[in-house]
Amino acid sequence: MTVQVEVSEQTVVDLMNAGRLDEAERLLRGLLAASTAPLHLVRLLALAVRGQGRIAEALDLQLQLVDALPGDFSSRFDLSESLLLLGDFERGWREYQWRYRMPHTSAIERKVQRPRWNGAPMPGQTLLIHDEQGFGDTLQFLRMVPAAKARSGARVVLDVMPELLSLAQRMEGIDAVTEKGTLPPAFDKHCELMSLPQVTKLTLDDLPGPVPYLTPDPKHVEIWRKRLANLPRPLVALVWAGRPTHGNDANRSMSLSDFAPLAGLGLTFLAVQKGPKAAEALTPPAGLRVEALDSHINGFEDTAAILSIADLLVSVDSSPVHLAGALGRPAWVLLPFVPDWRWLLERTDSPWYPSLRLFRQRSRGDWATVIGELGTALAALRG
Known part of the structure; x- marks a missing residue:
């Protein structure tokens, strides 16, 4: 048996x-x-x-x-x-x-030889808040750091991955930002970024909090404004696939060919896709105007600048969605039938980001219906 x-x-x-x-x-x-x-x-x-x-x-x-x-x-x-x-x-x-x-x-857990913060006031002390997991997770929960400072009364040091360092350095409500992998200054207690909701007892009623909480770099914005100046509007930034190593990537990611029904809408799609799927922008579906920007995007500062100029981001569940939401920029998110927990169920909006609109599969794997609804909405945007 x-x-x-x-x-x-x-x-x-x-x-x-x-x-x-x-x-x-x-x-x-x-x-x-x-x-x-x-x-x-x-x-x-x-x-x-x-x-x-x-x-x-x-x-x-x-x-x-x-x-x-x-x-x-x-x-x-x-x-x-x-x-x-x-x-x-x-x-x-x-x-x-x-x-x-x-x-x-367990292999990615930070082994910190200091007590974990429990949410109690700690004036006159230093609290280290360190990021974890993926870019999207960090971008989403950076919003919690100023609230943690207000609650703790401590000097707050944020330890963040290098790709997001400059964005985090422009945030308000943080005393110091250090790069993950370097030695942070002395601290009394610590907390993982994604443990802050539990420590602060975050509820749905507390959301979204102050938005936007990230800002683009003006120098990058000016560079991209000149680079995109001659493209016909509306400009729609586009991401069709997430990180391939993500556990649910097969359900959440698409191919650029899935967007073929959107050809002829008179839109200019700015491919801000990164990773292996970015090459698809070089051979887009017939009639779909796609500007392949991958080779010019060197990090999140470039993406943030593009999103600040584009009229809209259309994306599967990926880190640019969180970046757009944190910047307060409009984004339409294409979600699988059973989405990641942060998108909740059924609703077409997000309590985390007021500037987002959600398009959901009605059955498992049914991207065709999502693209159909997206096309109708984009046609209305085009006017």
């Missing part, structure tokens, strides 16, 4: 990797009907159900699993993402703290 379960479990994993979630669910329910089935199959069932958009049902399964196995940190992280996706920030942030107890994330 054990051998049969192992074989069937691998079949389940293969089905899920192939996106055949309904088949995986049926097989899992059959396995779980047997009393000898391992309990961790409930986690796979929750993931299969969640991937089909039944978030509340997945949440029930995750709660059961966490009650039975409170030390299963992967299940606790799954639970946090479902809670946050449903807007339950109070419980969601509490469970999100377990993100560094999983094997694949």
Whole structure:
């Protein structure tokens, strides 16, 4: 019987990797009907159900699993993402703290030999806030640093990855900004950037807070204003794929060819796409006017300048979306059927960024409907 379960479990994993979630669910329910089935199959069932958009049902399964196995940190992280996706920030942030107890994330945890800040006032002391995870995560949660300073009464030092250093240095409410990988000044307590919501007990009602909280560099803006001056408007910055190593990239990313139905709208698309997919801008779909800017974009300062000039950003779920939102620039975001937790469910706006509009898949993998709705909205923009 054990051998049969192992074989069937691998079949389940293969089905899920192939996106055949309904088949995986049926097989899992059959396995779980047997009393000898391992309990961790409930986690796979929750993931299969969640991937089909039944978030509340997945949440029930995750709660059961966490009650039975409170030390299963992967299940606790799954639970946090479902809670946050449903807007339950109070419980969601509490469970999100377990993100560094999983094997694949423990390696990136900062080992800091100082106490973690618990939200209490600490006047006369220094608080180190350090970034974590991806660019989008950092851009989104930089908003929390001035609030942490106000709450703590401390001197705040922000330690941030070099790609975002100059943007962070122009923020208000931060005493010093250091580059990740260098030795920060002496500090008394520390906090991860994405632990600030839990420490400060952030709720949906607290959002969006002061926006914009990032500003473009005027020198970069002037350079790009001259470079883009002769292009016909409207200028629509475009990103069609995220980072390939992201765990959900297969669901969230597209190809430039998917935008072929938008040809003929009379728009100029500014390809601010980076990474392996950027080369697609060199051979765009027929009739789609695309300016390939990848070779001229040397970092987020260039992207910020372009977004400050463009009329709109259209993008899949990626870091430029967060940059646009943090700058207070308009962006239309194309989301998969089950989005990342920060986009919540059903709504067409974002509590994090007032300047964003969300376009959601109505079924798994259905980008065609999203592009159709996007085309209608862009035609209205064109007038």
